[in-house]
Structure formats: C-alpha cells, structure tokens
Amino acid sequence: MYSQGLIGADSETEESEEFLAAFQARIDREEKIEPNDPMPQGYRKTLVRQIGQHAHSEIVGMLPEGNWITRAPTLRRKIALLAKVQDEGGHGLYLYCAAETLGVSREQMTEELLSGKAKYSSIFNYPTPSWADIGAIGWLVDGAAIMNQVPLCRCSFGPYARAMVRVCKEESFHQRQGYELMMTLTEGTDAQREMAQDALNRWWWPSLMMFGPHDSESSNSDQSMLWKIKRFSNDELRQKFVDATVPQAERIGLTVPDPDLKWNPEKNDGEGGYDFGAIDWDEFWRVVKGGGPMNRDRIAARTKAWEDGAWVREAALAHAEKRKQRMQAAKVAAE
C-alpha cells in the first residue's frame, strides 16, 4: 500500500527562471531525475514530504492488520496475512531509502512521524474490530493504493519510480487475498455476510478519502503534475477506483453504502462511469489532524517499537565497532 494524495506540501522554490526552465525541459523530455542531479528546492521538498508520508503509511499500515495475525481463522489465512504485513514493512523500507537519497536521514523521518510533524495516510486511523475488516482493507485500501501507485512507477524521480515498480509487483496479491476473503464471507452464514457488509460500510468512504482532497482544493497538485511527480489528479484516480470497485461489490452481493451512487453513461467521455455522493471532508481533516479513532494508538505503538528497539540498535553498533577494532588489532599484530 498506501500512498494518499499528498497532504500539505510546500513546493515553493527560489531558483532563477533560467534554471527552472532548464529543469522543466528535462522533465518534459521524460528524462528521469537522479539523486545527485541539480533540482529545484521545491521539487526536492515535495518529494521528501511525499515519499516520507508514503513510507510512514506503509509502516503504520502494518498495525491495523497486524492486529489480526494471531486470530486469523485458518492457517491459510494466517500465512497470507503474515506475508502481506511483511511486504508492507518492506515497502516502507524501500521508500525510506528512496527519500534518503534526497538528503534526509532515517532518524529524522522517524522523529517527524513520532512527533506528529509528518503525516501518514488517514485510513490507518480507523480500527479493525472484525475479521472482515482484513478483507475490506486488502480489497479496498490496497485497491485504492494500487490505483495511486501504478502511475507513480513513471514518476520523474528515478529512485521513487524504481521503488514503486517493486511495490506494485507485490501489491497485486494483497488486493486479491482481500477480495477472496470477502467473497468467502459472503458465501457463508448470514452472520458472516453481515460482517462483510458492515466492513464495507465502514471502509468505503475512508477509502475514497485516500485519494486526497478534490482537485479544486489541492493547491500543490498542479505543480506536482507539471514536475511529473503525479500523472493523474486526485479526482481522476478516485473516479477510476469507484468505477473499478462497484462491480466487484455487486459480484459478491455487497451494497456500496452510498444512496447517491448511480451509473452515468455520459461519464468518462461517453464510456460511462459512476456518479457518487459527497465525501465528508470535515471527517477527513479531523482524522488527518489527529482526531481519528486510532491516531493515538498508532503513534503510541510506533513510539514503543522505536524506544524498545533502541538498545538493540546500540548493541549492534557497539558489537560492529568492537569486531572492527579486533580485526584491525589482529592485522597490526600480523604485520
């Protein structure tokens, strides 16, 4: 998973017109930008922020699903969930490394996550009270993330694009295992069907929010599109997601919780698409700013992991240093 439309970025930049024009010309020629290449400050800042948010989202995203690993109903479901959560950890690591090529350190990014300065996808501030939530996350949340991430494979910044290629390769099993899990529930008892519907009811709107604010509200989007960090706008991606997902819900007998959802044959240049109801942006901003049901738990869990791991990091470094000195001493003695 899990990038979200970028939340608040400062793409301001102060270089000369000439420098900016030359940079833009490279972007327009579809040249990839590599870490040591000259680049505008605003481009660097936007990427550090976006890749950082994306990495944090992968890592925090392990928590809601990790919650169910010990309680998965069968061994098959358990190994699948374990593998998925492990993948998300890997995605976080690929992305932190991509951000580090821009001159920000891992420690700095971690501190910004723990202090609340850096954001992560608002979706992970919702709880996972039922097993069906694991299905809903794989199907909807990973599904939305794939919509977002596939175009990022063509991002103008080389290390981010390359990390995304790896991530996208691994994502497809995530969505399939989630959908299969939901389908299995809908083929079960009444109680299991209700559980699946209840999960869809709770995850549908937060999933649509994952694409970020409407284009009209999202001031950094234009610059990101110009720099080819983004290839599609938030609203374009959201529409694609709705159009792809509604038939999947129907196929397994679930109802999308939107009374305004309606097929519109005129949409998408006459190819047809779904009109859908208004998104509750007050809720979105409340959750982004820390008022979601699980914000405190998530940061508390990450802080505990970071603090509990401190002695391990220190011991590993001390051990490495000791070994290095022993080897040097042995070398000197041999000479």
Next chain:
Amino acid sequence: MSKQPASTPLWEVFIRPRNGLNHKHVGSLHAADGDLALQAARDVYTRRGEGNSIWVVLSKEIIASDPDLSEENFDPSSDKIYRHPSFYEIPDDIGHM
C-alpha cells in the same frame, strides 16, 4: 559509546537474479555491520526468488562520477564514426564479417 547513539550505516544492495547475469543494484538499507546487512537484504529484497547472490557495500565507500561533468565524461562521440563497423568498406562477396 556516546550518549547520542550514532546512526546505523547505510548499505547499497546488489542482487544477481541467476547465474550468468550481473549483480544489479536494487536499493539500500541500514545495518550495523556487513553480516546484518546481508541478512536484512535477504529479508527485504529477496522474498520472491529475486536472486541467488547478494552483495552489500557501504554507501559511503562508493566513489561516484560527478553529474555536473556527465556531458564531457559521457559525450556520445558521434564524431568518432571510425569506432563503428559501418565506417569500413568491405566487398559484398566477402559475406558476413
């Protein structure tokens, strides 16, 4: 060891997908020493049969060319056509050479 712990070093990871191919850069990771870097590289970069051999190199040990000099360093040498086989005239009846 100082109070403010040093940051864990950064390593670049190279993987050979199978025998007969080159090791190829796949990304980087943090680890205290080479053994831990190899273990972490295995976990992070080879979960689906991506390779059969891993190299890890301390990122700070890599010596890189200067991107500002890339034009003069990597000039396409299009004026040096004598470096290409089509520069040389050879009779057709010689066949493939």
